[in-house]
Amino acid sequence: MAWILLGLLAAVVAFAPLPALSSPPQARTLRQGSAQAFEIDARQFAYSPSELKVNTGDTVTIQLVSADVVHGLYVDGYDVSVEADPGQSATLTFVADKPGSFRFRCNITCGAMHPFMIGKLTVGSNDWLYRSIGFSILAIIGILLFPRSTPITNYQLPPTDH
Amino acid sequence: MNRPELLARLLIIAGILLAVGAPLYLWSRTPLIHARMAEAGGWTPDVLQAEVGKPLHLKITSDDVVHGFAVGQMDMQSVDILPGKVADITLTFDKPGTYTFYCTRWCGLNHWRMRGTIEVSGSLSDPSTRSGQRPEPGAVPLYVSLRLDLDAPHDAPSIPPNKPSAVNGQQFTDELPITNYQFSDYYRSHSPYQVFTDLSTTPLTESQRWDVVAFLWQSNTTPESLVNGKRLYAQNCAACHGENGGGDGVFADDLTTAGESSMQTMAGAMDMAMQAPTDFTDPRRMLGASPALLQGKILRGGMGTGMPMWGSIFTEEQIWDLVAYLYSFQFEYHP
Numbered sequence: 001m002a003w004i005l006l007g008l009l010a011a012v013v014a015f016a017p018l019p020a021l022s023s024p025p026q027a028r029t030l031r032q033g034s035a036q037a038f039e040i041d042a043r044q045f046a047y048s049p050s051e052l053k054v055n056t057g058d059t060v061t062i063q064l065v066s067a068d069v070v071h072g073l074y075v076d077g078y079d080v081s082v083e084a085d086p087g088q089s090a091t092l093t094f095v096a097d098k099p100g101s102f103r104f105r106c107n108i109t110c111g112a113m114h115p116f117m118i119g120k121l122t123v124g125s126n127d128w129l130y131r132s133i134g135f136s137i138l139a140i141i142g143i144l145l146f147p148r149s150t151p152i153t154n155y156q157l158p159p160t161d162h
Numbered sequence: 163m164n165r166p167e168l169l170a171r172l173l174i175i176a177g178i179l180l181a182v183g184a185p186l187y188l189w190s191r192t193p194l195i196h197a198r199m200a201e202a203g204g205w206t207p208d209v210l211q212a213e214v215g216k217p218l219h220l221k222i223t224s225d226d227v228v229h230g231f232a233v234g235q236m237d238m239q240s241v242d243i244l245p246g247k248v249a250d251i252t253l254t255f256d257k258p259g260t261y262t263f264y265c266t267r268w269c270g271l272n273h274w275r276m277r278g279t280i281e282v283s284g285s286l287s288d289p290s291t292r293s294g295q296r297p298e299p300g301a302v303p304l305y306v307s308l309r310l311d312l313d314a315p316h317d318a319p320s321i322p323p324n325k326p327s328a329v330n331g332q333q334f335t336d337e338l339p340i341t342n343y344q345f346s347d348y349y350r351s352h353s354p355y356q357v358f359t360d361l362s363t364t365p366l367t368e369s370q371r372w373d374v375v376a377f378l379w380q381s382n383t384t385p386e387s388l389v390n391g392k393r394l395y396a397q398n399c400a401a402c403h404g405e406n407g408g409g410d411g412v413f414a415d416d417l418t419t420a421g422e423s424s425m426q427t428m429a430g431a432m433d434m435a436m437q438a439p440t441d442f443t444d445p446r447r448m449l450g451a452s453p454a455l456l457q458g459k460i461l462r463g464g465m466g467t468g469m470p471m472w473g474s475i476f477t478e479e480q481i482w483d484l485v486a487y488l489y490s491f492q493f494e495y496h497p
Contacts, residue, residue: 067412069199069269070228086268086412087401109245110227 006142013134036096037061040119042071042084044111047104050119056099058123065089072108075121081107099124195222197229197243197265200272205263208277214258214284220251230266233280234475240266255282262474268401271416274470303473305458308351312458313465318355318450322372327494330370331377338364338374349382353452354492376493383486388495391487394480402439402468407491409441417468439468442491449492456485 036058041048042065054060064073064084073092074081077100082092106117163171196206202225212218222231224245231251232240241249255261265276305312352360354375361371396405402417404410418438442448460481463471472481 065412066268068271070267085397085401086273087399087405088396089405108228112226 002146006138006146010135010138013131013138035059035061037063039063039065040073041065041067042073042106042117043067044069045106045113045117047073047117047119051122052119053122054096056096056124058096060094060096060121062092063089064092069110070108071110071117072106073104074107075102075104077102083108096121096123101126189221192219192221194248195220197222197224197231197276198226199269200275201270202226204276205278208279210263210278210280212253212255212280212282214255214282214286216254216284218253218255218280220253221248222251223248227269228267229269229276231263232266234262234264235477236261242267253280255280257286258282258284264475266397271413271420271468273401274468303458303461304350304454305461308454310452310455310458312455312462316353316450316455317446318353320355321445321449322369324369325492325494326369326372326376328373328376328380328496329494331373331375334366334370334374335377338366346382349378350453350457353455354379354449354489356452358449376495379486379489379493380495383483387483387486388490390480391483391485391490394476394484395487398472399484403442404439407442407488409439409444411439413468414439420468442488445492448489453482453485453489456488457481460484 034055036054038049038052038061040062052060052062062073062082064071064082066084066086066089068086070083070085072081072083075094077098078094078096080092080094082090084090100123102121102123104119104121106114110117193207195210198204198206210218210220220231222241222243224243224247226245228245229243230240231243231249232238233253236253238253241251243249259282261280261282263278263280265273267273269276354372357375357378358371361374364371366374395403400411402411402413404414440447459469460476461471461473463469463473476484
């Protein structure tokens with residue numbers, strides 16, 4: 001009986017829509033697919049801000065402002081890029097229709113540490129983080145509530161023959 | 163293997179070696195020019211020799227960031243110099259003299275210090291070519307013949323309450339004898355404020371007079387000039403003076419900091435302000451400056467401030483286009 005209850009809870013954790021996504025449909029369409037604008041300041045060898053969070057379906061507009069040398073911004077997975085000279089900021093617009101976390105990186109060689117000039121774009125909420133936290137809690141509860149029912153039989157070393 | 167066959171084989175091998183080796187040898191004889199940020203040495207070498215009429219082959223690579231290559235006052239497309247790649251450039255000069263080559267992609271606060279010279283020797287091949295491209299020797303820029311002091315304060319004593327509009331100004335021009343104001347000599351040697359005072363004999367109100375000034379300034383330029391000026395501004399000026407002319411470009415703060423440390427021991431706190439890039443949206447400053455004064459400032463540069471000397475890079479026409487664009491921060495022009 002208790003096993004069935006635990007199984008049901010696990011199913012809830014795995015498939016229940018998250019509170020953020022279960023808002024009424026009207027609010028959802030307003031929230032999702034809306035325009036998100038960011039201004040990213042790029043200088044050797046970092047972006048600021050370097051983490052962007054948007055909802056799935058948003059139209060993302062990134063204005064790239066270079067403050068020292070020519071920098072670029074390339075979003076992995078979306079395969080879009082933009083290049084900005086200092087004094088000539090450039091704009092990149094795309095629709096974030098793929099959920100997940102994506103790296104964006106400088107695609108114009110900008111000095112010795114150029115390969116480390118990276119940032120992160122998160123599209124949609126991080127469902128799996130919350131679901132795995134839920135699973136971990138369930139597992140701990142399970143361990144505490146259901147001690148092993150089959151007794152551990154005394155284990156004897158096999159006789160050694162000399 | 164008989165003799166003729168051996169001979170034939172040797173001949174083919176020699177032919178292949180020659181076909182591959184000769185271009186490779188010639189290519190390797192052209193020295194490689196390295197481009198680095200100005201702090202790390204700029205162009206190496208930075209003095210090149212050439213002869214009139216003979217093509218000059220250049221191979222350039224970058225050692226750090228994206229640079230660009232162009233020769234001042236020459237009608238050429240700038241070439242991007244990318245790290246790890248070699249750009250091949252062929253130049254032909256048809257006039258002797260000293261040319262300036264410079265970096266065209268912003269590579270830091272000292273980007274504009276990345277310059278070098280090409281010394282072109284020989285005699286003029288065809289005197290009729292390139293007329294108007296470089297100023298004739300002996301021709302002096304307008305600010306010199308007008309005896310303008312480029313460093314003197316030139317603030318306008320009064321400014322319009324709001325942005326003067328050329329469209330409004332045009333309405334009043336029909337009834338006014340202003341045609342003599344429309345000659346480019348008059349426009350270039352007078353500041354908007356001077357024209358505003360010259361118009362005080364007319365029955366117009368102050369704001370109407372400013373509108374007429376805006377109209378006069380627009381009638382002395384063309385839409386093509388403004389477009390060209392805007393492009394030059396974005397490429398060469400916006401990094402310090404700001405994309406919207408506000409003196410707030412990405413390097414403005416760095417320049418002020420650099421100015422503070424370099425000027426502190428020399429002349430005290432007042433001179434530090436010189437290092438901050440000019441705000442072109444400030445009417446007091448802009449309406450008190452004549453086109454000739456602005457041309458002089460662009461030609462000569464800031465002398466000790468971060469403002470480069472553009473005289474060896476821009477043609478005269480390009481500077482006038484830039485000057486016309488700078489005034490568009492002050493006036494509302496026809497669409």
